[in-house]
Amino acid sequence: PLWASTGVKDPAYKDTLYVDELVAPGTVNTMPEATLNATADHGDLHGDAVTGGYEQARADLAAVEALGISYDEVVKQLEDEGVSKFEAAWQELLEAVTASLGSKGVEGE
Known part of the structure; x- marks a missing residue:
């Protein structure tokens, strides 16, 4: 996957949220320069943050579908x-x- 423009728009969120939480093998992240600098400074990267969440993601999507979305x-x-x-x-x-x-x-x- 290509994670595009992963800068955080809401100042209530950590400025590296969409980098820290989207680390996975075979992905590309096209973050803005400010996010790149923030990640280099204080990012919290610990390897693959995505693969272990597949089961929960499937359950979440099923719940959304059940709501008629x-x-x-x-x-x-x-x-x-x-x-x-x-x-x-x-x-x-x-x-x-x-x-x-x-x-x-x-x-x-």
């Missing part, structure tokens, strides 16, 4: 919104690069 629908909505945000950020980057190059343009655009 569709996991598949939630995942689809989050994926659609995430892709849309990444597309918008990519377009902004292209426009910024194009503007900085002036009349030269960007190859492959």
Whole structure:
């Protein structure tokens, strides 16, 4: 999995929460620089923090489904919104690069 933009938005949470709690083999974490610095300074990393929680995660998801909340629908909505945000950020980057190059343009655009 790719854990994307794992900076904590709520100041009530530990600033390394989404790094400390998402350590697992074969994962990538694209944390913001402030989170990287916080993790280097005071992160609490103790190896795989995910694999041992599979049984509880399955039970939690079953409880959510029992409340009438569709996991598949939630995942689809989050994926659609995430892709849309990444597309918008990519377009902004292209426009910024194009503007900085002036009349030269960007190859492959």
